[in-house]
Structures are given as C-alpha cells and as structure tokens.
Amino acid sequence: MKRRPGVMLLQRAGISLVLGVVTTFGVAWFAVLRPWNSGWRGGMSMSGVSWWIKDRWGETSYQFKAMMPQSPLTVEMMDNAISAAWEDPGFEAAARDCRADLERMSPELVASWTRRRAGWPFYCIQFAETTDTAGVTRHQHLISLGASTEAQRAAGADDRRVPTGPMWMGLAGNIGVYSAAWFAAIGLLPIARAWRGAARRRKGRCERCGYDMRGSNTVCPECGANPSDDSPGDANRSRAQGT
Numbered sequence: 643m644k645r646r647p648g649v650m651l652l653q654r655a656g657i658s659l660v661l662g663v664v665t666t667f668g669v670a671w672f673a674v675l676r677p678w679n680s681g682w683r684g685g686m687s688m689s690g691v692s693w694w695i696k697d698r699w700g701e702t703s704y705q706f707k708a709m710m711p712q713s714p715l716t717v718e719m720m721d722n723a724i725s726a727a728w729e730d731p732g733f734e735a736a737a738r739d740c741r742a743d744l745e746r747m748s749p750e751l752v753a754s755w756t757r758r759r760a761g762w763p764f765y766c767i768q769f770a771e772t773t774d775t776a777g778v779t780r781h782q783h784l785i786s787l788g789a790s791t792e793a794q795r796a797a798g799a800d801d802r803r804v805p806t807g808p809m810w811m812g813l814a815g816n817i818g819v820y821s822a823a824w825f826a827a828i829g830l831l832p833i834a835r836a837w838r839g840a841a842r843r844r845k846g847r848c849e850r851c852g853y854d855m856r857g858s859n860t861v862c863p864e865c866g867a868n869p870s871d872d873s874p875g876d877a878n879r880s881r882a883q884g885t
C-alpha cells in the first residue's frame with residue numbers, strides 16, 4: 643500500500659519537529675555538562691562591583707559581586723556599572739539583567755549574582771543564582787550536579803550547573819534551526835532523490851549513478867542498479883550477490 647506524498651511529508655515534518663526539540667535540549671545540556679572549573683575572567687568597576695565572565699562553546703556565565711562582602715549589590719551600583727565603558731559585548735546585557743533581578747528581589751541583600759545561559763546556535767535555557775550577605779545561596783531554574791555553594795566552587799569543586807529556565811526566543815530559534823535540518827535530512831532528501839532518479843530515467847541514464855544506459859536496458863554496469871527494481875534495497879542485494 644502506498645501512502646500519499648502529502649501525508650508522508652506531514653508525518654516527516656512532525657517527526658522533524660520532535661527531533662528538533664530533542665536536539666535543542668541535547669545540545670544545550672551537552673554544553674553545560676562538560677566539566678568546567680576554571681576560566682573566569684573579570685574586572686572591577688568604580689561603583690563597588692566586580693564582574694566575572696566565563697564563556698566557551700554553547701554557554702556563558704556572568705557574575706556580579708559586591709566588592710565588600712558585607713555590603714549588598716544595589717540597583718544604583720548596577721546603574722553605575724551599566725553606564726561605565728565596558729569592552730565585553732555581553733556585559734551590558736548581563737548587567738541589565740542583574741539590575742532587573744535586584745529590583746524584583748529587593749529588599750533581599752544580594753552580595754553575588756550569577757546567570758548562566760546555554761544553547762547553540764542561540765542561548766535557550768538559563769539559570770539565576772544569588773548569594774546573600776550572610777552567605778546563603780539561592781537558585782532559580784537550576785539543577786546542580788556538582789558543588790552546591792559558591793564557596794565550594796571557589797575552592798575548585800565541580801561546577802556543572804544545569805539551567806532549566808526557558809528562554810523562549812532562543813528555544814524557538816534553535817528548535818526552528820534543528821527541525822529544519824532534520825526535515826532536510828529525512829523529509830526533503832528522499833524527495834530530491836526521487837526527482838533526480840526520474841530525471842535520469844527520462845534521459846536514459848541509470849537512476850542511481852547517472853551512468854548512460856541507452857541501448858542496454860539491463861542491470862547498470864557501473865553501480866549494479868536494476869531499472870526494473872523499484873527499491874534501491876533490492877539493487878544493493880543483487881550487487882552484494884555479484885549479479
């Protein structure tokens with residue numbers, strides 16, 4: 643029984659979408675599950691804030707810390723940091739995120755703020771983590787597989803922290819990219835192959851390899867494909883048998 647091509651295409655589009663979602667999360671989680679214990683680079687601002695950035699393929703972390711551990715980060719400090727001249731392109735966006743979080747979280751006394759983003763080609767999942775002036779760490783959208791406190795990580799412990807918070811634009815972008823790639827692979831390639839085969843048949847050439855078969859309508863001498871067979875599987879079998 644032969645399925646209609648439209649239905650088949652729709653099915654393959656659905657499968658591609660599912661595979662696109664799986665690939666999106668697979669890539670993002672792969673990016674954060676690689677061990678990563680060092681590589682922070684940072685600087686200080688005149689406003690009493692120190693900042694740190696770690697980035698590598700598929701993920702980036704930003705951290706802002708009050709330079710005096712007993713004094714919390716404030717919205718005013720972040721305003722100063724934002725208006726200062728920074729050379730890192732991601733810095734300003736992260737500083738604005740931090741400022742927005744501080745506004746929401748107030749009056750908590752946040753001494754350190756961290757955000758990690760993961761995903762490729764776009765960041766699509768993230769977590770936020772804060773440590774207050776008493777040293778208590780709070781997480782948001784985070785599964786910690788290694789050290790659970792800032793102090794442990796500072797001492798070099800396992801730093802695998804998996805973000806679970808969705809970034810909707812990035813999710814849509816990545817799922818779009820991966821679903822399109824899957825669809826190209828499982829949906830469009832067979833169609834393109836069928837078109838090419840039909841074009842070759844019209845020109846009297848072998849459907850599989852394009853060898854000129856005018857005059858001889860038997861098995862292709864180049865690749866062993868038999869024009870009377872419909873499926874390439876049969877052609878492969880007859881080639882394996884040496885016929």
Ligand SMILES: [Zn+2]
Binds near residue numbers: 850865
């Ligand atoms: Zn051939």
